[in-house]
Amino acid sequence: MKADPRGVLTGTHFLDGDHACCEGALAAGARFAAGYPITPSTEVVERFAARVPTVGGCFIQMEDELAASITLQGAVWGGAKAFTVTSGPGFSLMMEHIGYAAMTETPCVFVDVQRGGPSTGLPTLPAQADMMQARWGSHGDYEIIALCPNSPQECFDLTVRAFNFAEEFRVPVMLMMDEVVGHMTEKVVIPPADKIEVVPRKRTQKSTDQYLPYATNGDMVPEIAHAGDGYKFHVTGLTHDERGYPNMTPQTQDKLVRRLQNKILTAVDRISLYEEEGTDNADVIVVSYGITSRVAQRAIDLARAQGLRVGKFRLITAWPFPEEHIRNLAAHTKAFVVPELNLGQMVHEVERAAGGKARTISVSHAGGSVHRPEDILKAIVEACR
Amino acid sequence: MNSILNPVESFLRTDRMPHIWCPGCGIGTTVNSFARALIESKIDLQSLALVSGIGCTGRVAGYVKLDSFHTTHGRGIPFATGLKLANPKLNVVVYSGDGDLSAIGGNHLIHAARRNIDLKVICVNNLIYAMTGGQTAPTTPDHAITSTSPYGAFEPAFNLPHLVEAAGAVYVARWTTFHVRQLARAISEAFQKKGFSFIEVISPCPTLYQRRNRLGDGLDTMKYYKEKSKIRHGAPTSEVGLTMTGEIVVGKFVDRDRPDYSALMHAQLEASLGDRYVDCDGACDGSACSEETVCS
Amino acid sequence: MAKGQVSIIVERCKSCGFCVEFCPTKVLALSSAFNSKGYHPPHVIAPEKCSGCDLCGMYCPDFAIYAHKLTPAKGPAQNKEAAGES
Numbered sequence: 001m002k003a004d005p006r007g008v009l010t011g012t013h014f015l016d017g018d019h020a021c022c023e024g025a026l027a028a029g030a031r032f033a034a035g036y037p038i039t040p041s042t043e044v045v046e047r048f049a050a051r052v053p054t055v056g057g058c059f060i061q062m063e064d065e066l067a068a069s070i071t072l073q074g075a076v077w078g079g080a081k082a083f084t085v086t087s088g089p090g091f092s093l094m095m096e097h098i099g100y101a102a103m104t105e106t107p108c109v110f111v112d113v114q115r116g117g118p119s120t121g122l123p124t125l126p127a128q129a130d131m132m133q134a135r136w137g138s139h140g141d142y143e144i145i146a147l148c149p150n151s152p153q154e155c156f157d158l159t160v161r162a163f164n165f166a167e168e169f170r171v172p173v174m175l176m177m178d179e180v181v182g183h184m185t186e187k188v189v190i191p192p193a194d195k196i197e198v199v200p201r202k203r204t205q206k207s208t209d210q211y212l213p214y215a216t217n218g219d220m221v222p223e224i225a226h227a228g229d230g231y232k233f234h235v236t237g238l239t240h241d242e243r244g245y246p247n248m249t250p251q252t253q254d255k256l257v258r259r260l261q262n263k264i265l266t267a268v269d270r271i272s273l274y275e276e277e278g279t280d281n282a283d284v285i286v287v288s289y290g291i292t293s294r295v296a297q298r299a300i301d302l303a304r305a306q307g308l309r310v311g312k313f314r315l316i317t318a319w320p321f322p323e324e325h326i327r328n329l330a331a332h333t334k335a336f337v338v339p340e341l342n343l344g345q346m347v348h349e350v351e352r353a354a355g356g357k358a359r360t361i362s363v364s365h366a367g368g369s370v371h372r373p374e375d376i377l378k379a380i381v382e383a384c385r
Numbered sequence: 386m387n388s389i390l391n392p393v394e395s396f397l398r399t400d401r402m403p404h405i406w407c408p409g410c411g412i413g414t415t416v417n418s419f420a421r422a423l424i425e426s427k428i429d430l431q432s433l434a435l436v437s438g439i440g441c442t443g444r445v446a447g448y449v450k451l452d453s454f455h456t457t458h459g460r461g462i463p464f465a466t467g468l469k470l471a472n473p474k475l476n477v478v479v480y481s482g483d484g485d486l487s488a489i490g491g492n493h494l495i496h497a498a499r500r501n502i503d504l505k506v507i508c509v510n511n512l513i514y515a516m517t518g519g520q521t522a523p524t525t526p527d528h529a530i531t532s533t534s535p536y537g538a539f540e541p542a543f544n545l546p547h548l549v550e551a552a553g554a555v556y557v558a559r560w561t562t563f564h565v566r567q568l569a570r571a572i573s574e575a576f577q578k579k580g581f582s583f584i585e586v587i588s589p590c591p592t593l594y595q596r597r598n599r600l601g602d603g604l605d606t607m608k609y610y611k612e613k614s615k616i617r618h619g620a621p622t623s624e625v626g627l628t629m630t631g632e633i634v635v636g637k638f639v640d641r642d643r644p645d646y647s648a649l650m651h652a653q654l655e656a657s658l659g660d661r662y663v664d665c666d667g668a669c670d671g672s673a674c675s676e677e678t679v680c681s
Numbered sequence: 682m683a684k685g686q687v688s689i690i691v692e693r694c695k696s697c698g699f700c701v702e703f704c705p706t707k708v709l710a711l712s713s714a715f716n717s718k719g720y721h722p723p724h725v726i727a728p729e730k731c732s733g734c735d736l737c738g739m740y741c742p743d744f745a746i747y748a749h750k751l752t753p754a755k756g757p758a759q760n761k762e763a764a765g766e767s
Contacts, residue, residue, distance in 0.1 A: 006663070032471055032668035034463075053654045056665035058470045063496040067463035070456060074436070074467025077454065078475065080668035082467070100457055201670045227434040227452040227468055228475050234398070234447055236455035245401060246447060246455075389688060391738065391747040403743060408695035408720070413742025421739065565739040603742075604698040 024159025031057030099138030127367030282311030409603020411562030411588030459489030519593030685733020
């Protein structure tokens, strides 16, 4: 389906990541946001509050992130595409409701503009230390999708993608920005609405006596109904059966939770977005994401100028993790160098997937600024020895 | 073969009966009154959504044959807010317990009342956290024995009508599960109001609250409600606090008019934006408008 | 002549006693029978006193009992066909 032109600010703009993210949401069809201010994410909803009354829709600033993260879900069941935006401390508060969205299969987007942590940390400075939290932050077994933009342009593009994945898989999608990508201003090209592909909500066409809210066919994703459509359905966070009724037995648990996992894992190929370049015959492959990938590019260029054979693998989809790709690359390279603005998070996934076939070197950073290219270059050079 | 059904049968998910509530628990009675209010006010059931939190009363959502949502602890009200704002044509009821609404959900309770979101909140107050085994709630009366106040509660308790009135609710009433007719009428009245309505229903928890405090069973408690309730419509809410065995002031305490959240939002945005304001009457998923159409 | 008739869904009852207590004309009493969960459901002890007010139905927390008014034109025999224990 094509985007609704009323939400698409077609043109060439000079925007920062936060603002581009808001435009991405509007272009994707988001017409509801519930927010709570937190640096460095606030501009996303500030812009939404200004834009949505002239596009059509609703913004509400809630009393806390606990409310924002569930109000958006009520709006989804009321018929809207909805999202919220936050940073570390707020992301932590939202965890219960991310789990609720995963369990009830509520399609929605959570934007985390990462900043220094833990706790209050560095509100105005970058980090990438919420990456594991995005995957494991709520209790229990569930899968999410997480995307990492590395530019304001990608903040636009990947926000559209995020909403599309959310609708396709009925899952909460995390958009893992960081303070630098959020606050850097670059050229952002927003295409005409008819060039933007938008995934519509998978609303059921079944009759009221045939529809079961959590029955699925081959793709493991149930059809959804909105409140007021006449289906009189029940939604609960308790372990439930196809009728949506609580059914708290190990058998129902097994069936439900494995389906929630498998609907994502069996579609990894479709969900895994990445940028790969120069990995054939590379001695070292630099695996990076978000703003760090921009610095890493510089380091890769410098390394290549020295004659080193360095490949690049940029994670655009961080979760589900592209295990298969890394496993294949590990068989043909000496080492992965993984720079991150944290003390080592995605590097553990790289190491796990590499299965010992290649070394994995972390270039960690406690956060607060981006890496210096020299630090990444040093690691590349050492890995090549 | 019985062809005359229980008048409330069509409101229930009969495939889930009998329900889990204990013998003598009053929650079922409140649901009975609720169903009768629905019949009486001829509410369109298709556009009625019911949201519950967690707790014994939170299980109401699972037993009513409506679009119903069993959400997280304390967060029924913000979920309901999202539902209502996205689809203002829905009648949204929040049906939850005293612990869920006033402890973990307390912040959301007061903000929704402040904003005057058009929600009908039915708060079943059994003075305890029943589902988890009988712990102290913000409503537990002085000296009551609970599993987390084994020597007697000593925290001052919330006076819920007073709290929500102060926060801005436009309709505030309290009844007990003995007052089945008045409760049904209050719920019907709340459906006629625009804005934040709050109906507190005092209810027995015979298994935990009454048993631990040697107050008898559900029937004994109903008799206590009958004997000790005093109907005082319009009573100042500051004077309706509860004690363990004392008088229970019931009635309609607050019935006033204030513009609800949506009315305020529309008024402000129209005043500021004039023609530029696009009023979609809610928020959609964009599936209806992929062309240059203007809805509503 | 009874003005109303009570229906009881025995399997739902949990013997709370509300219906017995609050029936204004004392039509009901708890029986010595058991349902499959071991509860004693009520039974009608004075059917002629039933007015069909349905207070029993309004009080029941388990949706296990309700009453309806008998229309004057029908005799008790025709109404018996229309309602009863289930």
